[in-house]
Amino acid sequence: MKVSRRTFLSIGSFIVGGAAGTALSPLPWKLTDDLSIWTQNWPWTPKPERGDVSYVNSVCTLCPGGCGLSVRKVNDRAVKIEGMKGHPVNDGGICILGLSGLQLLYGPTRVKTPLKRVGERGQGKFKKISWDEALAEAAEKLGALRAEGKSHTVACISGSAGGTVPQLLKRLLTAYGSPNFMSVPTMQDAYAVTLKQMHGIDACPGFDVENADFVLSFGSGIIEGWGSPVRMFKANSAWQDKKIKVVQIESNKSNTAAKAAKWIPARPGSEGVLALGIAHVMLRDGLYKKEACDGAAGFEDFKKWVADNYAPENIAAATGIQKETVESLAKEFAAAASPIALCGRGQGRTPGSQYEFMAVHALNMLAGNINKAGGVQIIPEPKYIAWTEPELDEIAQKGTASPRIDGAGSETYPHAKSLLNRLPQAILTAEGASPVQALLISEANPCYTLSDTQAVKKAFAKIPFVVSFSSYMDESAQNADIILPNHACLERLEDVPTFAGLSKPVIGLSKPVIKPQFDTKHTGDAVIALAKALGDKIAAAFPWESYEACLKETLGDKWEILNEKCFVAAEENIEAPLQFFTQECKTVSAEGDEKQYPFVLMPYDSIRLANGFIGNTPFLTKTVPDTVLKKNEMLVAVNPKSACGDSLSLKEGRSVMLTTPKGSAKVRVHLSEEIMPGVIAVPRGLGHTAYDKYLAGKGVNCNELIGPAEDAGSGLDAVWGIRAKLSNVSI
Amino acid sequence: MSTSVDQKKEVSTEVGDGAGGFAILFFLLGLVASLIVGWVAFPKLLYSQKNQPIDFNHELHIGLVDEGCESCHFFREDGTYSGVPKLEQCIGCHEEVQGQSKDEAVFVEQYVKPGREVPWFIYAKQPECVFFSHVAHVKAGGMDCVTCHGHIGESSSLKVYEENRITGYSRDIWGKNISGIKTNTYDRMKMDDCSECHVKKGVNQSSVQTGKGACFVCHK
Numbered sequence: 001m002k003v004s005r006r007t008f009l010s011i012g013s014f015i016v017g018g019a020a021g022t023a024l025s026p027l028p029w030k031l032t033d034d035l036s037i038w039t040q041n042w043p044w045t046p047k048p049e050r051g052d053v054s055y056v057n058s059v060c061t062l063c064p065g066g067c068g069l070s071v072r073k074v075n076d077r078a079v080k081i082e083g084m085k086g087h088p089v090n091d092g093g094i095c096i097l098g099l100s101g102l103q104l105l106y107g108p109t110r111v112k113t114p115l116k117r118v119g120e121r122g123q124g125k126f127k128k129i130s131w132d133e134a135l136a137e138a139a140e141k142l143g144a145l146r147a148e149g150k151s152h153t154v155a156c157i158s159g160s161a162g163g164t165v166p167q168l169l170k171r172l173l174t175a176y177g178s179p180n181f182m183s184v185p186t187m188q189d190a191y192a193v194t195l196k197q198m199h200g201i202d203a204c205p206g207f208d209v210e211n212a213d214f215v216l217s218f219g220s221g222i223i224e225g226w227g228s229p230v231r232m233f234k235a236n237s238a239w240q241d242k243k244i245k246v247v248q249i250e251s252n253k254s255n256t257a258a259k260a261a262k263w264i265p266a267r268p269g270s271e272g273v274l275a276l277g278i279a280h281v282m283l284r285d286g287l288y289k290k291e292a293c294d295g296a297a298g299f300e301d302f303k304k305w306v307a308d309n310y311a312p313e314n315i316a317a318a319t320g321i322q323k324e325t326v327e328s329l330a331k332e333f334a335a336a337a338s339p340i341a342l343c344g345r346g347q348g349r350t351p352g353s354q355y356e357f358m359a360v361h362a363l364n365m366l367a368g369n370i371n372k373a374g375g376v377q378i379i380p381e382p383k384y385i386a387w388t389e390p391e392l393d394e395i396a397q398k399g400t401a402s403p404r405i406d407g408a409g410s411e412t413y414p415h416a417k418s419l420l421n422r423l424p425q426a427i428l429t430a431e432g433a434s435p436v437q438a439l440l441i442s443e444a445n446p447c448y449t450l451s452d453t454q455a456v457k458k459a460f461a462k463i464p465f466v467v468s469f470s471s472y473m474d475e476s477a478q479n480a481d482i483i484l485p486n487h488a489c490l491e492r493l494e495d496v497p498t499f500a501g502l503s504k505p506v507i508g509l510s511k512p513v514i515k516p517q518f519d520t521k522h523t524g525d526a527v528i529a530l531a532k533a534l535g536d537k538i539a540a541a542f543p544w545e546s547y548e549a550c551l552k553e554t555l556g557d558k559w560e561i562l563n564e565k566c567f568v569a570a571e572e573n574i575e576a577p578l579q580f581f582t583q584e585c586k587t588v589s590a591e592g593d594e595k596q597y598p599f600v601l602m603p604y605d606s607i608r609l610a611n612g613f614i615g616n617t618p619f620l621t622k623t624v625p626d627t628v629l630k631k632n633e634m635l636v637a638v639n640p641k642s643a644c645g646d647s648l649s650l651k652e653g654r655s656v657m658l659t660t661p662k663g664s665a666k667v668r669v670h671l672s673e674e675i676m677p678g679v680i681a682v683p684r685g686l687g688h689t690a691y692d693k694y695l696a697g698k699g700v701n702c703n704e705l706i707g708p709a710e711d712a713g714s715g716l717d718a719v720w721g722i723r724a725k726l727s728n729v730s731i
Numbered sequence: 732m733s734t735s736v737d738q739k740k741e742v743s744t745e746v747g748d749g750a751g752g753f754a755i756l757f758f759l760l761g762l763v764a765s766l767i768v769g770w771v772a773f774p775k776l777l778y779s780q781k782n783q784p785i786d787f788n789h790e791l792h793i794g795l796v797d798e799g800c801e802s803c804h805f806f807r808e809d810g811t812y813s814g815v816p817k818l819e820q821c822i823g824c825h826e827e828v829q830g831q832s833k834d835e836a837v838f839v840e841q842y843v844k845p846g847r848e849v850p851w852f853i854y855a856k857q858p859e860c861v862f863f864s865h866v867a868h869v870k871a872g873g874m875d876c877v878t879c880h881g882h883i884g885e886s887s888s889l890k891v892y893e894e895n896r897i898t899g900y901s902r903d904i905w906g907k908n909i910s911g912i913k914t915n916t917y918d919r920m921k922m923d924d925c926s927e928c929h930v931k932k933g934v935n936q937s938s939v940q941t942g943k944g945a946c947f948v949c950h951k
């Protein structure tokens with residue numbers, strides 16, 4: 001049919017008129033609004049049920065930060081985690097990990113019942129068993145080892161050393177007859193050794209950053225998750241508002257460096273030398289607090305030693321920092337009313353070089369800020385856990401007297417309390433049977449977090465019996481023989497002593513917000529049950545009916561107030577005499593041959609990547625930019641000016657092979673001017689192989705590529721990087 | 732030459748006149764039809780009309796109780812709010828049928844006696860994603876009921892509940908006026924209406940992203 005011009009025009013006009021009329025009516029706007037609301041009501045969109053709303057206060061245990069939480073519940077379900085208003089650590093603030101903690105609570109990665117391995121180690125094949133069976137089996141294995149006189153071959157790795165649960169585990173080992181209780185080392189351990197050596201006391205450092213007026217940070221990721229993350233974020237905002245100067249010394253331009261008033265890119269590993277260069281200027285020009293330092297033990301020797309060895313012009317080659325910069329930095333630091341120097345690289349989750357810590361602490365001593373407002377507070381270790389010493393039977397006496405497998409406390413490492421980083425090598429280099437015959441792991445994931453994970457896994461394979469108390473199917477749980485799953489965070493009652501650099505530390509009480517959802521058991525109860533099953537003096541060392549009874553008794557008169565407020569103040573700071581030192585400040589160098597490996601690989605921390613025992617929540621992973629993780633591929637940051645030979649050209653997004661003396665991995669390149677030329681910056685916290693599909697298979701675990709570097713002073717792991725090379729991917 | 736030019740002129744005027752008129756006519760037809768659809772037919776189609784299970788006379792009750800609205804719509808001790816009263820509140824007086832009304836008989840027979848809650852349609856029910864706390868508004872903010880709910884307390888019968896067929900929510904949220912224009916504070920209760928008042932009262936205007944009221948105040 002032929003459409004006449006007239007018909008065509010008429011239809012056209014009708015349509016145009018219709019469109020005009022429709023636009024003049026509410027229909028399109030209302031329909032758009034309704035359709036968008038309709039999409040919120042799709043049946044698969046999760047929404048909380050309607051019901052009684054309540055709030056429960058608790059304390060977060062997802063990182064050492066110790067933030068107070070206020071959790072909103074609808075009926076029996078927790079629906080939102082918020083920061084607790086008025087809490088001394090975070091006063092209503094919360095980080096993205098804490099905020100998304102419900103995904104760990106309700107996510108698919110939980111271990112729901114006790115499990116027993118049925119496949120090969122690490123295959124992840126388990127069968128469900130009952131609690132009675134699981135505890136009986138563990139007790140039987142431990143009992144047998146003890147009967148053979150091998151009680152000292154049992155070791156325990158705990159996420160932290162503080163709090164009643166780690167202390168119950170330690171007590172179990174002691175009463176059983178083993179000295180091998182180890183905790184996962186962090187910068188707190190390096191600081192503890194520092195304070196022991198420079199004040200002669202067992203103490204923890206507190207940093208009164210809220211009252212400091214000049215902040216000199218030696219690579220501390222102030223807004224990367226260092227210390228207690230929410231508190232540091234708040235402090236950083238307050239500094240910006242008050243125009244307080246922050247100077248960041250760090251080879252790469254981290255977020256902290258980007259926000260700092262000044263960024264000084266020193267050569268990685270040379271931070272301690274730089275600190276002593278600053279000390280040199282302060283001493284030379286008389287800019288130190290004389291009333292604090294003159295007459296202090298070792299001060300004159302220190303002064304001479306620093307004068308002889310650390311003149312700014314002499315350290316320029318090692319640090320890459322010009323003399324003038326060091327001079328002006330020292331003057332600014334000394335001129336401030338309450339300056340503070342911080343160290344602990346990135347989040348401070350790995351200890352670092354002892355001499356670097358001591359050098360930086362010396363700056364604080366020279367500035368006279370020890371135990372002063374805005375300075376470093378010296379706080380004794382918490383004393384609220386005052387159980388009577390367990391009575392030891394003969395086996396236990398003999399067992400606990402044998403040397404520790406990790407060498408901590410020995411002549412070589414007199415100040416270290418535990419040296420977990422030395423454990424894998426101790427097992428691998430031992431002749432004959434493994435010196436560890438049974439291992440208990442609580443709130444730790446050594447198979448992921450320790451440097452040189454391949455070696456760690458090899459060492460673990462030599463341990464005949466591994467028990468994990470993990471709430472999640474993490475890499476270490478996957479390599480265990482028996483899993484005795486703990487209640488998750490927000491399901492369990494626990495004391496949370498929080499130091500994390502707080503100037504006024506607190507003891508928090510993490511209260512259960514919801515009932516345990518699965519057939520899990522509090523690790524405290526599991527330990528008591530194991531002790532009871534082992535019988536005799538071991539059982540007698542655990543007189544409590546349950547963990548709750550133990551905690552209640554331990555906390556004594558604090559119990560009630562803790563239940564009400566969820567926190568009480570911990571110890572106050574104590575007097576600390578100064579002791580200077582004169583050891584040579586050895587820089588810890590990166591492993592590997594410079595010719596073969598022209599680059600230096602450095603892991604970096606980010607608040608968007610949880611890199612410890614707790615892995616990323618799906619929500620957290622969503623916030624990771626695609627210059628770090630694109631789909632499942634990890635990007636490493638490289639400066640475009642880096643020389644990498646003729647055969648390889650660096651292009652954004654290009655796939656390359658990253659090889660270090662410890663291993664190699666396929667990664668993509670992200671070109672960034674914020675990285676020092678010659679450095680490859682690798683995010684820490686990716687590359688999980690266990691947990692669930694939301695976490696596993698994304699990127700590469702940087703710990704697989706680096707090896708531990710034992711610090712000559714403390715024995716702790718001081719690794720900050722490793723030499724590396726990039727090459728074409730063979731197709 | 733001149734003839735052919737004239738002819739052409741004629742032809743073109745003829746076509747022009749007729750088509751132009753039609754075009755305007757059809758344009759107007761289209762305009763009017765779509766305006767009718769948009770303003771009249773669409774709202775009729777969009778909402779389904781539902782009667783409440785039984786009628787309720789606020790005016791009558793308010794005369795009989797001691798504490799005004801709070802007699803039935805009260806705060807529980809923990810600060811939560813009894814928005815729609817439960818049977819428990821009615822039972823005191825309505826164990827037996829009161830008065831002559833048919834609805835009263837139905838209420839007592841079908842709900843009170845078997846102990847079944849009345850499935851009221853809630854005019855003011857906000858979407859699932861909205862966190863609303865009465866105590867924050869009434870006690871802390873000092874607002875009265877009328878600001879949001881209008882003069883329902885003075886009505887003698889419940890109006891028809893109009894349910895949006897697409898969203899499933901009450902028409903009162905968007906407002907009776909389909910164009911979304913309001914004259915009273917209680918005419919509509921969309922997000923803009925909440926935030927208008929939040930901005931005025933300075934409720935937690937701390938969102939870094941939007942510079943407005945923080946989203947988390949209502950979207951928890």
Ligand code: SF4
Nearest residue numbers: 060063065067095098
């Ligand atoms: S900073 Fe640490 S303790 Fe605080 S909320 Fe985040 S994860 Fe929890």
